[in-house]
Amino acid sequence: MVNLKVKLHNLEFKNPVTLASGTCGFAREIAEFYDPGLLGGHFLKGTTLKNRDGNAYPRMAETPSGMLNAVGLQNKGIDYFIDNIYPEIKDYDTQLIINVNGSTVEDYIALTEKVNELDNIQAIELNISCPNVKEGGMAFGVTCPGAEMVTREVRKVYNKTMIVKLSPNVTDITEIAKAVEGQGADSVSLVNTFLAMAIDAESRTPKLSTITGGLSGPAIKPIALRMVWQVANAVKIPVVGIGGIMNAADAIEFMLAGASVIQVGTAIFTDPMIPLKIVEGIEDYMKRHNMQSVNEIIGGLQL
Amino acid sequence: MSKKFVTDFTVVENKKLNSTNFLIKIKSDLILPEIKPGQFVNVEIKDASEIFLRRPFSIFEVDYKANTLSMIIKILGRGSKKLTQIEAGDSISLVYPLGKSFTYPKKNDRILLIGGGSGVAPMLFLAKESGLPIENVDILLGARTSEDHVDVHEYSNYANLHYASEDGSIGEKGFVTQHSVFTTNLKAYNKIYACGPDGMMRAIAKEAKTAEVFCEVSLENLMACGFGVCLCCIEPTNQGNQCVCTDGPVFNINELKW
Structure with missing residues (x-):
């Protein structure tokens, strides 16, 4: 029997396979297919202090080996979550992590204070990297001072595990990672989507209402993998790897590059069963390589 | 769930x-x-x-x-x-x-089902499942030409079939909203259902609203996941942006911002 348990700061995951924010709803959508407790964790849909309608339709475009989205953090706000969604999901036997967003630092703080009160949510993913909102979001995550400021202020009001989600749309992602580590981040997750664009040549119009959007899927995997490897070598805090993971081999590559936990994202749109297959695939890999603990994979890249 | x-x-x-x-x-x-x-x-x-x-x-x-x-x-x-x-x-x-299904008709309802192009599929399925006698069910099918119509004659066991084509090569010439079944007395129906091109459904919705007849349409916005997590297929409604994949694809026209 192989041991799939991993720890991220104080947070224990029964296995390293989690679902990425924006691709698993609030875990109850996954529960329509299988028990969310079969996975290590669920990074819930990006939540803001107040209701947000998100961007206008069309919000997606299929691209080679991936897709663009421009959802723009549509959600009903934290109070709706606490009253209507949290009671339904709080007893799922898995780590539930709220993805926290704001247009201003005050928003981030007010939202995080509310999340801090939820007993069954032991971590936040501080999103400073959403490319699809006009204010806040990625604006904080693309400079060291911006990333430091949000991380420092949220750290003051949040005493559980804080994972900061990083944008790949920067010159050197390791600088941002080190900056948030310096302000008390317990972990970093990367990468969020790449700012990108699609055009319909026939109509000569952009395919997204917002003109640009975020690229995800296997198209970004090699770049995400490189960034995870760079960051894992630059910081001491654990890393959550994200970016185009479609199967167990992809997940293992991210772990070898240094990710303690991985998030499956866009792959869920193509097949919601993929995360379970990845858990099985990691077990199988460990057996083939005579590993007892999944920790033997993490950072195990041979140079 | x-x-x-x-x-x-x-x-x-x-x-x-x-x-x-x-x-x-x-x-x-x-x-x-x-x-x-x-x-x-x-x-x-x-x-x-x-x-x-x-x-x-x-x-x-x-x-x-x-x-x-x-x-x-x-x-x-x-x-x-x-x-x-x-x-x-x-x-x-x-x-x-x-997704959600159409609202089933009540016993004794008179219903009109309108399908455009491949939008015939759910209309025929609903006609069959409705359990209503043939005389209570009208199906109106629209397409550009007779060549574009899908042969559905076996559905005459479940409904009265009516055709419209833009070139007049089958049934009445014109759009479904110009067909006599649609223009004669819309109020005679308890429920109208439609599936097809966006323009067709909007035109139907407009008339159904005027006639104050219950009307449901099936939308087909671009979507990725199909089960309510990507939030890409949204449609503006009275309840804000809703997912066509989970809150629809069937919507009552009074819920839509049409």
Whole structure:
């Protein structure tokens, strides 16, 4: 029997396979297919202090080996979550992590204070990297001072595990990672989507209402993998790897590059069963390589 | 919460109905869950490197005894074109059943079902499932020409069939909203259902609103996941932006910002 348990700061995951924010709803959508407790964790849909309608339709475009989205953090706000969604999901036997967003630092703080009160949510993913909102979001995550400021202020009001989600749309992602580590981040997750664009040549119009959007899927995997490897070598805090993971081999590559936990994202749109297959695939890999603990994979890249 | 599945089916038949529409019948080794008219499936397009996401299609017929279901596939783009090349014996993966169904008519209701192009599929399914006598069910089918119409004569067992074509080559000439069944006395119907091109459904909705008749339409916005997590297929409604895949695809016209 192989041991799939991993720890991220104080947070224990029964296995390293989690679902990425924006691709698993609030875990109850996954529960329509299988028990969310079969996975290590669920990074819930990006939540803001107040209701947000998100961007206008069309919000997606299929691209080679991936897709663009421009959802723009549509959600009903934290109070709706606490009253209507949290009671339904709080007893799922898995780590539930709220993805926290704001247009201003005050928003981030007010939202995080509310999340801090939820007993069954032991971590936040501080999103400073959403490319699809006009204010806040990625604006904080693309400079060291911006990333430091949000991380420092949220750290003051949040005493559980804080994972900061990083944008790949920067010159050197390791600088941002080190900056948030310096302000008390317990972990970093990367990468969020790449700012990108699609055009319909026939109509000569952009395919997204917002003109640009975020690229995800296997198209970004090699770049995400490189960034995870760079960051894992630059910081001491654990890393959550994200970016185009479609199967167990992809997940293992991210772990070898240094990710303690991985998030499956866009792959869920193509097949919601993929995360379970990845858990099985990691077990199988460990057996083939005579590993007892999944920790033997993490950072195990041979140079 | 409604249980959903990812299941491999085997293709039983792929029949060309006309130049752009195909009828694909598939069979599962597992017992089918209950599937209602208006619900859809999200189909994997295999062996096509340029296609990453599944494609959604309405369910046309379900045979619980034979464990089969069928879809009418209209070639719209790369994904649907690739799918119509599938052959009997091939494997096909479905995420299903997805979305909400049409509101079933009440006993003694008179209903009008309007299908445009491949939008006939859920209309015929609903006519069959409605349980109403033939005289209470009118189906109005619209297409550009007789060539574009899908042959559905066997549905005369469930409904009165009426045709409209833009060139007059079958049935009355013009759009479905110009057909005598639609223009004569809309108020005679208790419920109107429509599935087809956006322009057609908007035109129907406008008249149904004026006549104050219950009307549901089935939308087909671009979608990725099909089960309510990507939030890409949204439609503005009285309740804010809603997902066509989970809050729809069937909407009461009074809920829409049309």
